[in-house]
Amino acid sequence: TKRYSITVLPGDGIGPETMSVAKDILKLIGSLEGIEFGFQEMPMGGSALDLTGVPLPDETLSAAKQSDAVLLGAIGGYKWDNNPKHLKPETGLLQLRESLKVFANLRPATILPQLVDSSTLKKEVAEGVDLMVVRELTGGIYFGKPRGIGTNENGEEIGFNTEVYASYEIDRIARVGFETARKRKKKLCSVDKANVLEASMFWRNRVTAIASEYPDVELSHMYVDNAAMQLVRNPKQFDTILTNNIFGDILSDEASMITGSIGMLPSASLGASGPGLFEPIHGSAPDIAGQDKANPLATILSVAMLLKYGLGEENAAKRIENAVLDTLNKGFRTGDIYSAGNKLVGCKEMGEEVLKSV
Amino acid sequence: TKRYSITVLPGDGIGPETMSVAKDILKLIGSLEGIEFGFQEMPMGGSALDLTGVPLPDETLSAAKQSDAVLLGAIGGYKWDNNPKHLKPETGLLQLRESLKVFANLRPATILPQLVDSSTLKKEVAEGVDLMVVRELTGGIYFGKPRGIGTNENGEEIGFNTEVYASYEIDRIARVGFETARKRKKKLCSVDKANVLEASMFWRNRVTAIASEYPDVELSHMYVDNAAMQLVRNPKQFDTILTNNIFGDILSDEASMITGSIGMLPSASLGASGPGLFEPIHGSAPDIAGQDKANPLATILSVAMLLKYGLGEENAAKRIENAVLDTLNKGFRTGDIYSAGNKLVGCKEMGEEVLKSV
Ligand SMILES: CC(C)[C@H](C(=O)O)[C@@H](O)C(=O)O
Ligand SMILES: CC(C)[C@H](C(=O)O)[C@@H](O)C(=O)O
Numbered sequence: 001t002k003r004y005s006i007t008v009l010p011g012d013g014i015g016p017e018t019m020s021v022a023k024d025i026l027k028l029i030g031s032l033e034g035i036e037f038g039f040q041e042m043p044m045g046g047s048a049l050d051l052t053g054v055p056l057p058d059e060t061l062s063a064a065k066q067s068d069a070v071l072l073g074a075i076g077g078y079k080w081d082n083n084p085k086h087l088k089p090e091t092g093l094l095q096l097r098e099s100l101k102v103f104a105n106l107r108p109a110t111i112l113p114q115l116v117d118s119s120t121l122k123k124e125v126a127e128g129v130d131l132m133v134v135r136e137l138t139g140g141i142y143f144g145k146p147r148g149i150g151t152n153e154n155g156e157e158i159g160f161n162t163e164v165y166a167s168y169e170i171d172r173i174a175r176v177g178f179e180t181a182r183k184r185k186k187k188l189c190s191v192d193k194a195n196v197l198e199a200s201m202f203w204r205n206r207v208t209a210i211a212s213e214y215p216d217v218e219l220s221h222m223y224v225d226n227a228a229m230q231l232v233r234n235p236k237q238f239d240t241i242l243t244n245n246i247f248g249d250i251l252s253d254e255a256s257m258i259t260g261s262i263g264m265l266p267s268a269s270l271g272a273s274g275p276g277l278f279e280p281i282h283g284s285a286p287d288i289a290g291q292d293k294a295n296p297l298a299t300i301l302s303v304a305m306l307l308k309y310g311l312g313e314e315n316a317a318k319r320i321e322n323a324v325l326d327t328l329n330k331g332f333r334t335g336d337i338y339s340a341g342n343k344l345v346g347c348k349e350m351g352e353e354v355l356k357s358v
Numbered sequence: 359t360k361r362y363s364i365t366v367l368p369g370d371g372i373g374p375e376t377m378s379v380a381k382d383i384l385k386l387i388g389s390l391e392g393i394e395f396g397f398q399e400m401p402m403g404g405s406a407l408d409l410t411g412v413p414l415p416d417e418t419l420s421a422a423k424q425s426d427a428v429l430l431g432a433i434g435g436y437k438w439d440n441n442p443k444h445l446k447p448e449t450g451l452l453q454l455r456e457s458l459k460v461f462a463n464l465r466p467a468t469i470l471p472q473l474v475d476s477s478t479l480k481k482e483v484a485e486g487v488d489l490m491v492v493r494e495l496t497g498g499i500y501f502g503k504p505r506g507i508g509t510n511e512n513g514e515e516i517g518f519n520t521e522v523y524a525s526y527e528i529d530r531i532a533r534v535g536f537e538t539a540r541k542r543k544k545k546l547c548s549v550d551k552a553n554v555l556e557a558s559m560f561w562r563n564r565v566t567a568i569a570s571e572y573p574d575v576e577l578s579h580m581y582v583d584n585a586a587m588q589l590v591r592n593p594k595q596f597d598t599i600l601t602n603n604i605f606g607d608i609l610s611d612e613a614s615m616i617t618g619s620i621g622m623l624p625s626a627s628l629g630a631s632g633p634g635l636f637e638p639i640h641g642s643a644p645d646i647a648g649q650d651k652a653n654p655l656a657t658i659l660s661v662a663m664l665l666k667y668g669l670g671e672e673n674a675a676k677r678i679e680n681a682v683l684d685t686l687n688k689g690f691r692t693g694d695i696y697s698a699g700n701k702l703v704g705c706k707e708m709g710e711e712v713l714k715s716v
Contacts, residue, residue, distance in 0.1 A: 076553075090553040120590055125478045141499075141521060142554055149560050152524060159560025160522040163499060166514040193604070195434075195448040196500055202507050202517025228608045229615035232478055232590065246551070250586045250608060257587035 003036045004311055007067040007275070009044040009060065012089060013284025014294035014347075015073025021296040021351030022071070022303050025320060028358055029307075033316045040067065044096070045075030045089035045284075055092025061099055069310035070100070070277045073299060074284035098138050102269035102277050103169070104176040105137040105248065106309070109235075109255035109265060114328040118337050119260030121235075126258065131238040133255055134180050135248025136173040137269055139165055140199075142245045163199045165244065170206040172272070177207075177242030178214040187239035189220045191227045191247055203244065224251070231255055256281050263295030263336040266302035268309045278306040292346035295334040297324055300354060319358055326357035361394045362669055365425040365633070367402040367418065370447060371642025372652035372705075373431025379654040379709030380429070380661050383678060386716055387665075391674045398425065402454070403433030403447035403642075413450025419457055427668035428458070428635045431657060432642035456496050460627035460635050461527070462534040463495040463606065464667070467593075467613035467623060472686040476695050477618030479593075484616065489596040491613055492538050493606025494531040495627055497523055498557075500603045521557045523602065528564035530630070535565075535600030536572040545597035547578045549585045549605055561602065582609070589613055614639050621653030621694040624660035626667045636664040650704035653692040655682055658712060677716060684715035 008023065010016040023039060030037045042060040043051050051057075055075075064070045075089040085091055111119060111129040119126035144162030152158045174190075181188040190207045192200035204221055211219045222230070224247045230237060231251065235258050243251060256262045262282050269277040280298030288294060301324060308317035332353045333342040345353065366381065368374040381397060388395045400418040401409050409415075413433075422428045433447040443449055469477060469487040477484035502520030510516045532548075539546040548565045550558035562579055569577045580588070582605045588595060589609065593616050601609060614620045620640050627635040638656030646652060659682060666675035690711045691700040703711065 085556070085559065088553060094554065120480055120483045120592075121478050122480055144518070147556050149556050152522075154524075156524040156526060157560070158522055158524045159555075159557040160502070160520060161555045161557045162518060162520055164510075164516055164518040166510060166512075166516045168514060193607075195439075195446060196452065197517075197519045198443070198505050198507050199517040199519045201443070202515070225607045225611040228586065228612040229620070232612060232615040234478075247608075249551075249583045250605075253583040254586040254590060254612065257590040262587070 001034050001036050003038065004068040005038040005040065005066070007064045007070045008039050008041045009070065009072045010041065011044050011073040011075040011284060012046040012077050013074055013286045013289040015075065015284055017290070017292065017294050017347045018280065018296040018299035019071070019073040021347060022299040024351060025300055025354060025358065026303050028355055029316050029319055032319070032358070033313070035313065035316065044072065045092055046077050046080045048092065049080060049083070049087060049089065055087065055089050056095045061096065064096065064100060064275065067275050069275050069306045071302065071306055072277060072279035074280065074282065076284045077286040094142060097269060097277065098143065100274060100277055101138060101271040103136060103138040104173055104270045105135040106180065106268045106270070107133040107135060107252040107256070107265070107281060109133065109252070109259050111259045112261070112264070112325070112328065115261045115264065115337055117339050119258060121258055125234065126260070129235045129259060131235065131241060131255060132180055132184060133241045133243070133248055133252040134173065134177040135252055136169065136244050139169045140245035163197070163246070165199055165203060167206055170203055171210055174207045174210040174242065175213070177240060178210065178217050181217045181240035182214065185239040186217050187220070188217050189222055189238055189241050191222050191224050191241055191243040191251065193224050194221070195223060207242065227251055228254060231258060252281070261337050263334065264297050264301065266298055266305045268305040270309060276306070276310040278302040278310060292348055293335055294347045295336050296347050296351050300324060323354050323357040327353045359392050359394050361396065362426040363396040363398065363424070365422045365428045366397050366399045367428065367430045368399065369402050369431040369433040369642060370404040370435050371432055371644045371647040373433065373642055375648070375650065375652050375705045376638065376654040376657035377429070377431040379705060380657040382709060383658055383712060383716065384661050386713055387674050387677055390677070390716070391671070393671065393674065402430065403450055404435050404438045406450065407438060407441070407445060407447065413445065413447050414453045419454065422454065422458060422633065425633050427633050427664045429660065429664055430635060430637035432638065432640065434642045435644040452500060455627060455635065456501065458632060458635055459496060459629040461494060461496040462531055462628045463493040464538065464626045464628070464663070465491040465493060465610040465614070465623070465639060467491065467610070467617050469617045470619070470622070470683070470686065473619045473622070473695055475697050477616060479616055483592065484618070487593045487617060489593065489599060489613060490538055490542060491599045491601070491606055491610040492531065492535040493610055494527065494602050497527045498603035521555065521604070523557055523561060525564055528561055529568055532565045532568040532600065533571070534628070535598060536568065536575050539575045539598035540572065543597040544575050545578070546575050547580050547596055547599050549580050549582050549599055549601040549609065551582050552579070553581060565600065585609055586612060589616060610639070619695050621692065622655050622659065624656055624663045626663040628667060634664070634668040636660040636668060650706055651693055652705045653694050654705050654709050658682060681712050681715040685711045
């Protein structure tokens with residue numbers, strides 16, 4: 001039997017609840033597919049801060065590095081919102097991404113026919129949306145230096161950050177973008193602000209250069225402000241979107257809300273080698289934490305991405321995706337995706353139903 | 359009689375068409391209100407590039423500076439898209455904003471009951487949206503230095519920009535935000551990325567400090583990724599949004615598309631003193647230029663903002679706004695806002711109908 005070690009980071013808020021459900025499903029899939037999963041559960045985010053004083057303890061990081069894949073629940077909460085930067089849960093997440101060198105963040109935004117009513121967009125606009133955001137995750141303004149709060153030459157206090165991309169960083173994420181598009185509808189839209197920013201002009205130049213390696217993929221460019229509009233106007237025009245860290249943060253959240261089911265959407269963060277990081281797109285939702293109200297499907301689908309992109313276990317991944325679809329077809333819904341005529345369930349019961357459908 | 363000198367910059371694409379209509383309306387309003395407008399029409403953007411070799415000729419800038427207000431049509435087009443940075447139409451616009459020191463960009467996004475069907479959002483979500491984005495316009499990553507394309511210490515080619523805000527820049531735009539909210543529903547939401555960026559932490563600190571001057575305004579903070587989602591999920595939650603240059607670029611375009619009538623939306627850019635700059639939010643739409651298809655209402659409503667915010671002529675502004683509403687009530691629609699049962703008209707005819715309704 002194959003063995004994989006999975007670092008499990010339940011994190012904060014609803015993280016532990018959805019993670020507990022997701023682990024059960026991974027175990028069942030393992031037993032059915034003849035795969036043994038070893039789980040190492042470690043503290044991360046706000047709960048790690050409370051426990052150890054830092055958001056990403058060394059033990060957590062080294063466990064993550066030694067494992068085959070990392071599964072994260074969610075991090076953050078009001079409690080730590082006013083912490084100084086190095087003691088924010090978010091800083092732990094950024095350190096984890098950087099240390100694992102997972103530069104490619106894949107964020108699907110798909111509208112399932114069963115859930116088209118959850119979108120705030122009109123049915124005819126929402127129906128059939130199926131796009132993938134490929135976001136650069138370990139560069140740009142998130143990590144660029146110099147950065148800080150200081151004083152300028154006039155003695156005025158300033159806050160500053162640096163948006164910076166080296167050619168190799170753009171080239172490798174562009175290749176992920178083209179490869180991803182190649183497996184989809186072969187349309188890649190690179191989003192930047194090249195009419196204003198040099199970092200974007202350089203981005204556009206590099207992406208255009210890499211395009212010659214992928215003659216079968218159709219490349220287009222769009223300004224970020226226009227992309228933010230077009231996602232609302234006609235999201236179906238997009239297949240694969242390639243963009244930098246900060247624009248990807250904004251556009252992938254916008255795209256996920258367009259599906260109306262942010263509680264459904266997983267993500268994968270991959271490097272050139274080493275374990276990938278898999279997490280739902282939604283946050284830790286502190287207001288509903290501990291009430292068995294969370295939608296576990298995004299974490300469950302993150303497990304499917306882990307199997308597919310992290311371990312190459314496509315069969316096992318497909319089984320999970322199908323079980324989720326079956327469960328939705330049977331009418332089970334958590335509060336966030338509930339509509340009249342369906343069965344309202346909590347986090348645990350939703351998990352049990354998916355287990356039954358596997 | 360009062361006299362005002364207006365610098366008119368028709369610009370590119372549909373700019374000249376919508377501007378010609380808007381000027382007629384301003385003239386009529388002037389004669390009715392006993393105001394004399396002197397117009398100085400100057401080249402700007404791509405048409406200035408073709409004519410003079412630069413996107414913002416010195417003569418244009420000095421005319422603008424000496425006038426009481428500047429009215430801009432639209433700039434840009436495919437023709438100049440691959441020009442080097444200093445020869446892009448957009449660079450002329452950035453120079454104009456910087457030279458006029460118009461640091462406060464007011465961008466309303468309102469859904470008129472007559473046009474609620476034009477939104478891609480469901481009626482119950484779109485109905486009643488009435489928000490104002492207050493965007494910082496002369497700072498941040500648009501203007502920050504260092505910037506460029508160069509080489510890093512490892513000899514790798516890089517593209518880089520600097521996001522930087524000094525305290526005085528944040529304080530003055532924050533005050534505009536609070537003042538604007540005070541005249542509206544007294545709710546100000548400041549949007550940043552303070553969980554990651556020092557420039558945003560500093561922004562949040564300064565905005566919070568300025569809040570003590572406005573105890574009657576309710577201040578909240580939101581991360582930009584969440585704001586991009588919330589605009590889709592429930593845009594009605596927002597009254598006034600305060601944000602930096604790049605986030606404002608993205609969010610105001612998203613917000614305007616949510617109204618479904620980007621051809622309707624004006625903007626005002628104001629400084630501490632000197633002439634303001636007034637322009638529609640939409641671009642130059644080169645694909646429909648010269649075909650009498652453009653919607654002139656955004657430019658006409660920019661004239662209303664010019665009268666109200668630029669010249670303090672509130673009566674005259676109100677007359678224009680009412681004339682636009684009347685024209686819509688009579689069922690006149692350009693293609694972009696057309697729906698069955700209404701009368702499809704071109705740019706000129708729409709202008710004539712508004713003239714009749716003044
Ligand atoms: C929590 C935060 C640091 C993070 C980011 O900005 O990347 C989150 O918004 C995300 O998109 O995963
Ligand atoms: C044309 C461009 C430079 C400009 C900007 O980015 O500010 C435009 O998008 C806008 O929002 O007015």
